[in-house]
Amino acid sequence: MIKKSIFGGIFLCFLSSVSFAQNNxxxxxxxxxxxxxxxxxxxxxxxxxxxxxxxxxxxxxxxxxxxxxxxxxxxxxxxxxxxxxxxxxxxxxxxxxxxxxxxxxxxxxxxxxxxxxxxxxxxxxxxxxxAHDEDFYALKDVPHGHVQQILFPSKSTGTSRRAFVYTPPGYGNDVNKSYPVLYLQHGWGEDETAWTNQGRANLIMDNLIAEKNLEPFIIVMTYGMTNEIKFGGLRDFDITPFQTVLVDELIPYIDTNFRTIADQEHRAMAGLSMGGMETKMITMNKPEVFSHYALMSGGVFAPEEVENHSGLKLIFISSGSKENPDRVIQAGKKLQDAGINAVTYVSDKTAHEFLTWRRSLYQLAPLLFQ
Amino acid sequence: MIKKSIFGGIFLCFLSSVSFAQNNxxxxxxxxxxxxxxxxxxxxxxxxxxxxxxxxxxxxxxxxxxxxxxxxxxxxxxxxxxxxxxxxxxxxxxxxxxxxxxxxxxxxxxxxxxxxxxxxxxxxxxxxxxAHDEDFYALKDVPHGHVQQILFPSKSTGTSRRAFVYTPPGYGNDVNKSYPVLYLQHGWGEDETAWTNQGRANLIMDNLIAEKNLEPFIIVMTYGMTNEIKFGGLRDFDITPFQTVLVDELIPYIDTNFRTIADQEHRAMAGLSMGGMETKMITMNKPEVFSHYALMSGGVFAPEEVENHSGLKLIFISSGSKENPDRVIQAGKKLQDAGINAVTYVSDKTAHEFLTWRRSLYQLAPLLFQ
CATH class of the missing domain: 2.60.40.10 (Immunoglobulins)
Known part of the structure; x- marks a missing residue:
């Protein structure tokens, strides 16, 4: 603070001190x-x-x-x-x-x-x-699923690409059971490590499953910036390269190497921020592939965008309360009014950060594949 | 260089320059x-x-x-x-x-x-x-195994402990096949991420399996500094806490949650540096648990230390050529003279670093479980 007069300076300093002493x-x-x-x-x-x-x-x-x-x-x-x-x-x-x-x-x-x-x-x-509600993503003494690093072949990009696959507790020894799959995308500038490292997706699932609040499912997380190696802006984002990797290469690999229920009804896609944008683009382009769509701080759906989506079971839209919660809630109402099963969620006192998305996953998971 | 005389100085500088120009x-x-x-x-x-x-x-x-x-x-x-x-x-x-x-x-x-x-x-x-021989640990267009992060319960330490488990290509879909297991330890100051991140153990295995040079096996890597949270020296190292975690907690978890052949004949232990020391201590204390022992830049065995080890199939000892190769080779000869199946390996032109250990694993893997 620059003092413009002695009195003003003293006055402001006094107020500031009081505020500090009382509240801070x-x-x-x-x-x-x-x-x-x-x-x-x-x-x-x-x-x-x-x-x-x-x-x-x-x-x-x-x-x-x-x-x-x-x-x-x-x-x-x-x-x-x-x-x-x-x-x-x-x-x-x-x-x-x-x-x-x-x-x-x-x-x-x-x-x-x-x-x-x-x-x-x-x-x-x-x-x-x-966080006051950190219990839901805490590491607890419950059975833990595994997080598998896979390297899957990608002809379209000429590489072996990495993904992480969460398999729920018991996956390894109950070899007769098959599972639905959620494809879960990170945001711009992040990568396939984000949802477990920052998001604690595996611990959220372990805790939910231990509380028997949901039917266990597999989560697949891969790198979504396929065409963004130069880390440019999103203005000219072309979804095609990533869509090809996800739909034509990764999903077949997962369905071959994991015990999945390999149909639309048992396949969901979700993403945060840019990953939400990708989720919207891919589910719009390939409505036959997924039955559950979730956008976390990553845009909304209008009813007319999904009215012809046969087999659509759920649209989930969320954001932090410090983002644009009204837009999310209004979009949800419009979808519901159009007869679409839409659920919205606003994370209290959070912005465009991972607590918003941890909470969003915690809200979303029990709604999937019901 | 401190010049002690004009002539000396010029002479030394001249030599140094020639050497630089010709060789460097x-x-x-x-x-x-x-x-x-x-x-x-x-x-x-x-x-x-x-x-x-x-x-x-x-x-x-x-x-x-x-x-x-x-x-x-x-x-x-x-x-x-x-x-x-x-x-x-x-x-x-x-x-x-x-x-x-x-x-x-x-x-x-x-x-x-x-x-x-x-x-x-x-x-x-x-x-x-x-490295001139980097091909053996390169990421290639071959079937890739998965690396699973597991969180296993540990009563002795009151925590969920982390390990990584390499499962070979095909593990996920050939559900009737069971596998031997190698427990593979990092060095001092490292952790359970070292053998895949620095060591490329998964890629070394993928490449060896693609060349059909070995019978596929599972590799388990966990944190070996159980009692070293203060990162002290090794002088007073007590193996008991880690031995309890490995033998009484991790091995049973692995044998329950993965398709292992759960007997001594199909279980090996190896480690680099401090992990070699741990391998020696644990195989000495628990000779009935493992049949194959490998020390990489981590000490040697004397014949009298293992002469009563029933079921011992192989001792592998290695180091970099810039470490103590003579000690490794001599120890191997003594073991062989005593009728023990011992193999030694010296990594050319490497020191106490990861290329020594990548090469050591590449040499060791085809010898295991034969």
Whole structure:
């Protein structure tokens, strides 16, 4: 704040102090983030959702963290007496997972204390602000499904492509049972690791299955930026290359190598953000392939877009409350008015981030294949 | 070099220049390392095995890479006219995979251009110097096995513990076939991701199976530093906690959830470095559990240590030629002289690094379960 007069300056500082003391007093109960590298103390989070960072670079001139509410668009660290750099976010963060990076003397690096997650087309640092409802995605003492890394042949791209396949608990020993399949897509700049690493999709499923809230199904997650190797914008996005990989190459591989129920009725597609856009494009182009469609922070369907979709069982649309919830709810109503089985969900107090999508999957999963 | 006299100085410099011009002229055919993050140009490697780095941090005072043969124990980068920092290793690197990190103004960070690999108890940058024999661990157009992430219950540690399980091609659809199992351990400071990420164990197996050089088997890889959460030294290493996890918890889980042949004859244990030490300790304590033992850069067996091991089928011992090959070869001879089926292997021109262990697995796999 630039003081324009002595009185104004004092007045503003006073207000600011009161506000700080009454509403924003930082409780000193910081603990290491649950996403830290083994044995690393920092970054830390406290019970209010503040994040605190500490970086060692004794000879650096400036260090800034890309996270927080500071006027500079992040949290500026200051050098301490022991030469380490420290700083705390100006306010509490939204609950859930956040990507971040640090700028050291003008260069972008990751926090050596934190695990990395692929987002923004790079491996970024990640931090977890404990959510009041974190139980549904917690690692618990329940039977756990497996997450299989597969390399499937893709003639259209001339490569072996990677996907991850969640198989529910018991898949390995009950060899007579077959399962429905959800194809689940990440967002722009992310990859096929996002839904398990950031999204905890496997733990959400394990917990739901342990509570017997749903019929177990397989989840398949692959890389959706097939034609975006240069990481350009979405304006000229062409769905054809990815659609070919998904529908003509991956689905047949899955149906051959896993015990699936290989028909439209038992096949769903969902995606977050860009993955929602892909879900809409592919289900519009190939309505005969999927029966359940889900868009998470990734657009909506109008009734006239799906009115001829034979075998359509469910449309699920969601977003964070800090995104465009009204658009989601209104789209849902229009679909329902047209006689389509549509469900909408708005994640409370979250934005375009992974807690929105963890919660969306938790809401979606019990509705699938019923 | 400190010049002690004008003549001495000139003479030494002359020799050094000749040597450089004749043997070490750097060929400017640098290409991005195969382990770079998607779309990243640097780090680069050339056909001679030199590595070149470029880091953006315009306001930094000093940047050093932990890799290379420079007198400072690494490669010092210098700031260029465009403000980026660049440097090339003083000499060619050994072929294969290397961990590294960068020091920016006294702080240790990772190279934003490179993928990260868990080693030295942290996620480190990785670079790959193409090896003349890299074909055996290349990603090829052959049927690929799956790598499954499992979370198995561990009462002894009160946690769900993670392991990765390689299942060979065809495992998913030939549901009547059962397989032998190799338990394969990482080294100190690494974790259960090492053997697939750095070691390419799954690709080595896929390629061997495609060439029909071995009977397919399952590989199980889990975290072996059970009691080393503080990352202390190995001097006081107690094998009991990990032995309990492996033998009493993981093996029963694997035999329940995978189609294994669950007997000593069809169960092997191998490890690199500290994992070799663990393999020796556990096979000494539990000779009835495994029939094939392999130590890769991780100690040797004496005949009297295993003479009472009923059901022992094979001892495999290996190291890099830049480690202690004579000790390995002599130990093998003593075992053979005692009538034990021992095989030794020395990896040419490699040290205590992953190319030694990739090659060791490639040599070991066809010998198992024959």
């Amino acid at each position: 007093a930082i409780i000193e109960d910081f603990k290491p983030s649950s996403l830290n590298q083994p044995g690393k103390e920092y970054p830390m989070v406290n019970s209010q959702g503040y994040a605190r960072f500490r970086i060692e670079a004794p000879e650096a001139k400036s260090i800034k963290v890309s996270l927080g509410l500071g006027g500079s668009g992040g949290t500026v660290l200051t050098q301490q007496a022991d030469s380490t750099w420290m700083g705390t976010t100006e306010g509490p963060m939204d609950e859930g997972f956040h990507y971040y990076n640090i700028t050291v003397d003008g260069g972008k690096f990751n926090d050596p204390g934190a695990l990395n997650f692929y987002g923004s087309t790079r491996w970024e640092s990640g931090i977890e602000i404990p | 002229a750097i060929i400017e055919d640098f290409k991005p390392s195969s382990l770079n993050q998607p779309g990243k140009e640097y780090p680069m490697v050339n056909s001679q095995g030199y590595a070149r780095f470029r880091i953006e941090a315009p306001e930094a005072k000093s940047i050093k890479v932990s890799l290379g043969l420079g007198g400072s124990g690494g490669t010092v980068l210098t700031q260029q006219a465009d403000s980026t920092w660049m440097g090339t290793t003083e000499g060619p690197m050994d072929e294969g995979f290397h961990y590294y990190n960068i020091t920016v103004d006294g702080g240790k960070f990772n190279d934003p251009g490179a993928l990260n690999f868990y080693g030295s108890t942290r996620w480190e940058s990785g670079i790959e110097i193409p």
